[in-house]
Amino acid sequence: QVQLAESGGGLVQAGGSLTLSCAASGRTFPYYNMGWFRQAPGKERELVAVINWSGGSPYYANSVKGRFTISRVYTKNTVYLQMNNLKPEDTAVYYCAADLVDGSSWSSGKAMDYWGKGTLVTVSS
Numbered sequence: 001q002v003q004l005a006e007s008g009g010g011l012v013q014a015g016g017s018l019t020l021s022c023a024a025s026g027r028t029f030p031y032y033n034m035g036w037f038r039q040a041p042g043k044e045r046e047l048v049a050v051i052n053w054s055g056g057s058p059y060y061a062n063s064v065k066g067r068f069t070i071s072r073v074y075t076k077n078t079v080y081l082q083m084n085n086l087k088p089e090d091t092a093v094y095y096c097a098a099d100l101v102d103g104s105s106w107s108s109g110k111a112m113d114y115w116g117k118g119t120l121v122t123v124s125s
Contacts (some may be wrong), residue, residue: 002026002114004096005045009119010085016123022096022116032113033103034072034079035059038092038121044118047110048094049081050103059103064090086123 008020020036037106049070050059051123058070069082079096099106 002029002098003030003099003117005116006087006096006116006119009121011093011122011124014087014123014125016086017082017084017123018086020083020094020096020119020121022023022081024077024079024096024098026124028078029077030097032072032098032100033106034070035099035106036079036081036105037095037097037108038090038096040092043092045095045108046092047081047106048110050106051079051083052103057103059106068075083121088123088125089116091121091123 004023005023012018031053033052036048038047038048039045048061051070051072067085072079072125095110098114099112
């Protein structure tokens with residue numbers, strides 16, 4: 001059993017930065033592939049970034065590539081999403097997710113093993 005809790009969302013101006021954190025509970029955290037999804041009002045859920053259990057081969061959506069960085073710290077059971085040069089179109093609820101399936105197989109519509117409750121990011125223009 002893995003429980004996920006996101007934090008770090010908030011209001012930021014365009015061009016600014018935020019770092020989201022996802023704290024995981026459970027001894028099996030190191031074995032899970034971790035990722036971030038987001039869902040903007042009236043839009044479908046989008047896969048943003050993935051990092052595998054080994055910490056390698058991160059994946060980024062084209063819309064965030066070069067601006068967002070995903071990382072994980074095993075000693076803290078935490079996954080981070082560093083978001084730079086934020087744009088109004090990044091406004092969404094961001095969800096942390098965990099799954100045993102390799103990250104290369106993830107998609108925006110994939111059913112995940114575990115979800116966090118989400119944290120709201122609002123980027124003003």
